[in-house]
Amino acid sequence: MVQLSDFENLLHESVRIxxxxxxxxxLGVKMSMCGLREIGIIDPKGKDKKSLIxxxxxxxxxxxxxxxVTGCSLGHRTMKFMDYGKMAATFVNLETGRAVRVIAKEDSRQKAKEFFS
Ligand SMILES: [Zn+2]
Structure with a gap:
């Protein structure tokens, strides 16, 4: 299991996919790390699999x-697409009812570019 704090490995895996x-x-990796941390999900592809949407x-x-990062997908019905045109995602812990919406700020795309220039 890749630790959710391990940005480099999570990014590596997401680039592969x-x-x-x-x-x-x-941005997607960072948003997921932040969202999962805030709702208390530590093992999204393992023991917390059924608790996350x-x-x-x-x-x-x-x-x-x-x-x-989350293991959630449209095919598994654990990811829902809301066509609001925002760089945002809401992470829900079904176990605790805790949810958080993470938004990428306008300047974050530029910052993300700078990350790997
Ligand atoms: Zn791309």
Missing amino acids: HGHLCPGQV VFVEIDRCATDAIQS
């Missing part, structure tokens, strides 16, 4: 990163 390194991967508002690169 998505096919390329892009700002969306950096994610509402994504992005149908772009970052969504693949969120799927990679």
Whole structure:
């Protein structure tokens, strides 16, 4: 199990799944790390698998990163797509009822680019 605090490894895995390194991967991984931490999910692909659902508002690169980190997907009905056109995702812990919406700020895309320049 990759630790949720291990940004480099999570990014590596998401790039492998998505096919390329892009700002969306950096943002999606960071958003997922933040969201899962806030709702108290530590093992999204293991013991917490049934406790997690994610509402994504992005149908772009970052969504693949969120799927990679959380293990949630449309096919498993654990990821729901809400077409609001925002760089945002809501992470819900079904066990505790705790939920958090994480938004990428306007300047975060530039910061994400700088990360791997
Ligand atoms: Zn991409």
